[in-house]
Amino acid sequence: MIISSWNVNSVRARIENIKNYLKKYKPDILMMQEIKTENINFPYDDFSNLNYESHVFGQKSYNGVAIISKNKLKNIRFDLIKDKLNQSRIISADAIFKNKNIQLINIYIPNGNPIDTAKYQYKKKWLDDLIRQLKSCIKKNPNIILGGDFNIIPSSEDVYNAKSFENDALFRLEIRKKLREMINLGFNDVYRHFNKTKEDYTFWDYMRGAWQKNNGMRIDHFLVSNSIIDKIKSVNINKDPRGRKKPSDHTPIEIKLA
DNA sequence: ATGGCGAACAACGTTCGA
Numbered sequence: 001m002i003i004s005s006w007n008v009n010s011v012r013a014r015i016e017n018i019k020n021y022l023k024k025y026k027p028d029i030l031m032m033q034e035i036k037t038e039n040i041n042f043p044y045d046d047f048s049n050l051n052y053e054s055h056v057f058g059q060k061s062y063n064g065v066a067i068i069s070k071n072k073l074k075n076i077r078f079d080l081i082k083d084k085l086n087q088s089r090i091i092s093a094d095a096i097f098k099n100k101n102i103q104l105i106n107i108y109i110p111n112g113n114p115i116d117t118a119k120y121q122y123k124k125k126w127l128d129d130l131i132r133q134l135k136s137c138i139k140k141n142p143n144i145i146l147g148g149d150f151n152i153i154p155s156s157e158d159v160y161n162a163k164s165f166e167n168d169a170l171f172r173l174e175i176r177k178k179l180r181e182m183i184n185l186g187f188n189d190v191y192r193h194f195n196k197t198k199e200d201y202t203f204w205d206y207m208r209g210a211w212q213k214n215n216g217m218r219i220d221h222f223l224v225s226n227s228i229i230d231k232i233k234s235v236n237i238n239k240d241p242r243g244r245k246k247p248s249d250h251t252p253i254e255i256k257l258a
Numbered sequence: 259a260t261g262g263c264g265a266a267c268a269a270c271g272t273t274c275g276a
Binding site: 009010034036037060061151169206207210217246 | 263274276
């Protein structure tokens, strides 16, 4: 089973790119972030034509997350975090894999820049709420796959120019510590689990030829709980969609379960 | 230090993202 996570930067603007990706790589489940649409305008039909069922937590213009799946998911939840600003940033669903019930949590963590504004405080609060929720989720079901756009660069090898990001909301020590706190609850950064030193990115800015120069950062992640990490056979950052026409500035990260 | 790009909108300039 392949589970993929992709910040699509508008599901409607990206629909052809997304459909091509689904046809070519056939993920069983795709978690999307920044769908930038209300539920009513979500392209349900495009996905059902490719045999995916859609679960959507939309929002007009900004944010919005969705999970599409070839097989039925259960217990769809939008309320894991009481979002102070009422932004749509988290959706959870349960999947069965080899008789195990796995909770899939799809997140779009706030960016947090600039750091001297309420946006940064909102990010910190959101992360604290997430950590608290994860603690309670683990007690109910230890099998968790947390995927999405974390807007966190884990360490210096995960960004093209670490020095210039020291005081950025994506890389500040204070923020990286929150990721560490999450991992310490009993999770593994799947990319680092399989790649101890490799540098690989999931985001490249549209500006200044960042893609062409490979000026990127690794901010999209899968954290998998200890109880099921042995089920993950591989991880792949799929750069193909980023190089195509009308790309998102992010590219999918995929994990394979067996 | 600014702007560069791309998307959305009771839109055609403004705000947001990372």
